[in-house]
Amino acid sequence: MLLSFIIYREKSMKNFFSKKGIALGIVFLVSLFFVLFVGRTFNTKTLQRDRNLTLNGITNFRKGLDISGGTKLVYKIDYSKYDEQYGANETAELTQVKKNIESIIIKNIDARISALGVSDYKAYTQNLNNQTQIVVEIGGVADLDQAKKMIGKTVELEFRLLNDKPKDAESATQRRTLAESLRTEAVQHPDKMITENQNKGGDGIQANLLQGKLDQLPTIYQNNAKLLASLATGEVSPVLSGTYISANFSGLNLANDIEGFTFFRVLQKDQTAGTYTIEEVFVRNWQEWIVAKGNDGAILNGAYFTLAQASVNQVGGEPTVSISFNEKGKDLFCQITKNNIHRQMAIFIGGEIATAATIQDAICDGRAQISGGFDAAQARLVAENLNSGNMPAPLTLMQEEKVSPSLWDSAFRGALIATLVGSLAIILYIFFIYGWRKAVVTTLTIIFYFTILLAIIKLIDYALSLSGIAAIILSIGMAVDANILIFERMNEEVQEGKSFSSAINAAEHRSRSAIRDGQISTLLIWVLLFAFGINMFKGFGYMIVLTAILTLGLNVPFIKESLHLIYGSKKNS
Numbered sequence: 001m002l003l004s005f006i007i008y009r010e011k012s013m014k015n016f017f018s019k020k021g022i023a024l025g026i027v028f029l030v031s032l033f034f035v036l037f038v039g040r041t042f043n044t045k046t047l048q049r050d051r052n053l054t055l056n057g058i059t060n061f062r063k064g065l066d067i068s069g070g071t072k073l074v075y076k077i078d079y080s081k082y083d084e085q086y087g088a089n090e091t092a093e094l095t096q097v098k099k100n101i102e103s104i105i106i107k108n109i110d111a112r113i114s115a116l117g118v119s120d121y122k123a124y125t126q127n128l129n130n131q132t133q134i135v136v137e138i139g140g141v142a143d144l145d146q147a148k149k150m151i152g153k154t155v156e157l158e159f160r161l162l163n164d165k166p167k168d169a170e171s172a173t174q175r176r177t178l179a180e181s182l183r184t185e186a187v188q189h190p191d192k193m194i195t196e197n198q199n200k201g202g203d204g205i206q207a208n209l210l211q212g213k214l215d216q217l218p219t220i221y222q223n224n225a226k227l228l229a230s231l232a233t234g235e236v237s238p239v240l241s242g243t244y245i246s247a248n249f250s251g252l253n254l255a256n257d258i259e260g261f262t263f264f265r266v267l268q269k270d271q272t273a274g275t276y277t278i279e280e281v282f283v284r285n286w287q288e289w290i291v292a293k294g295n296d297g298a299i300l301n302g303a304y305f306t307l308a309q310a311s312v313n314q315v316g317g318e319p320t321v322s323i324s325f326n327e328k329g330k331d332l333f334c335q336i337t338k339n340n341i342h343r344q345m346a347i348f349i350g351g352e353i354a355t356a357a358t359i360q361d362a363i364c365d366g367r368a369q370i371s372g373g374f375d376a377a378q379a380r381l382v383a384e385n386l387n388s389g390n391m392p393a394p395l396t397l398m399q400e401e402k403v404s405p406s407l408w409d410s411a412f413r414g415a416l417i418a419t420l421v422g423s424l425a426i427i428l429y430i431f432f433i434y435g436w437r438k439a440v441v442t443t444l445t446i447i448f449y450f451t452i453l454l455a456i457i458k459l460i461d462y463a464l465s466l467s468g469i470a471a472i473i474l475s476i477g478m479a480v481d482a483n484i485l486i487f488e489r490m491n492e493e494v495q496e497g498k499s500f501s502s503a504i505n506a507a508e509h510r511s512r513s514a515i516r517d518g519q520i521s522t523l524l525i526w527v528l529l530f531a532f533g534i535n536m537f538k539g540f541g542y543m544i545v546l547t548a549i550l551t552l553g554l555n556v557p558f559i560k561e562s563l564h565l566i567y568g569s570k571k572n573s
Contacts, residue, residue, distance in 0.1 A: 070139025109458025
């Protein structure tokens with residue numbers, strides 16, 4: 001019936017094919033195609049969701065954690081090194097340091113999960129028995145083991161100084177004690193590779209996996225051939241002292257004295273062929289880089305770090321990396337730079353050098369600028385690595401449990417019924433209050449708005465949650481508010497004797513400011529919610545924001561064009 005009505009209105013059709021009408025029609029048709037025939041599948045190689053054509057596009061929407069289910073991970077934060085540094089008592093300073101650490105951890109978990117191509121997750125803190133825990137609820141991840149590994153990876157940010165007195169800096173006895181402690185850990189955990197997390201060239205610690213005949217192994221094994229032959233597979237050797245020479249010993253300057261301490265585990269041995277597979281740890285008897293400490297012995301590390309930014313040197317225009325500290329870090333950095341002018345300082349991430357520079361002057365404003373011959377892309381990469389790589393305290397996975405969908409089937413059916421009933425109620429209300437023509441315009445507006453909204457949701461790969469679906473239902477009513485405002489202004493213009501065409505144009509112009517102000521006030525509320533990081537409202541808020549943008553950008557022009565379409569050739573009477 002509606003189609004026949006449109007066909008027989010020649011003047012209306014001319015309006016329909018106006019430039020604006022054609023543009024809106026194209027937007028609608030493209031959006032409809034996108035909703036019906038475009039889907040996404042997760043690519044396990046790229047860790048991204050690839051778009052593809054499909055016949056079930058209408059059901060191929062990304063579902064959120066509370067819809068599709070997921071996994072809840074609970075982590076314990078290990079504050080032991082900070083308790084040692086600040087004392088056993090929970091001072092106000094230590095409490096603030098721990099809060100800073102929690103904030104950094106949450107921020108970096110966010111960056112790490114986002115790097116996996118996952119947007120539907122929650123990361124927050126909870127207190128249980130006076131113990132702070134990190135809770136991560138994550139859904140839509142293809143490789144959960146990889147996600148757990150990335151989330152819990154402890155990558156510490158450290159500031160170290162070049163050791164200008166290597167022979168006197170640390171006694172061989174202290175280094176041997178370190179080697180013994182590492183060996184004890186290896187013995188206590190026979191199922192764990194001792195080469196893991198031990199490659200710290202800055203500490204003079206190197207882990208290697210070696211394979212070959214005796215004469216192909218470093219000299220320290222050739223000097224202890226009897227011991228090597230006597231060890232059973234899986235057995236850990238005592239700590240040996242001697243000179244280490246090996247091409248595999250990366251990160252250390254072989255031109256220097258590299259005497260130190262070695263222990264190893266035999267993984268495989270073939271006595272007939274005389275071949276061995278060995279994993280080893282070598283501890284050099286001095287450190288190339290030593291931790292940067294303040295006057296009171298406080299160590300400058302990620303607990304005091306706040307932000308890294310790529311910038312440009314104002315003097316020479318050279319790309320640099322700017323780093324900033326909190327108030328405690330500001331004072332600590334000032335002390336260290338003042339006491340070590342013309343000495344090289346390096347930033348280590350996970351025991352590996354991220355960048356290094358020479359201290360030119362005391363820096364007491366809480367900011368440092370690092371230049372290292374970067375181009376703009378390299379500077380951005382260093383900044384990103386510093387911001388996302390820092391995990392100032394180790395995390396231990398305490399609990400893992402599945403998060404079941406929140407009654408998805410019944411919730412979806414309920415949401416669908418609510419949407420249909422709500423839309424029908426709105427249309428009937430418009431019909432009885434404003435007449436059938438405006439009811440037709442309202443129907444077209446709802447179809448247009450809903451199609452565009454679904455297309456955008458699919459385009460940005462938004463994860464639909466129950467709160468988001470609730471917002472979609474509410475947003476239909478909000479979108480129709482513009483119809484009512486324009487209808488009221490139109491009636492007023494018609495009562496003043498204007499033609500329908502003139503009345504429609506005037507009504508749209510008069511209503512736009514009221515519609516704009518209403519949408520802006522809504523946006524301000526949700527901006528505040530986002531700013532304060534209230535996660536439970538974000539799915540709801542995204543939809544409200546989209547509603548405001550669509551209403552102002554597309555709905556109002558569509559209502560105007562639809563009114564011209566329906567009222568096109570009707571005379572004012």
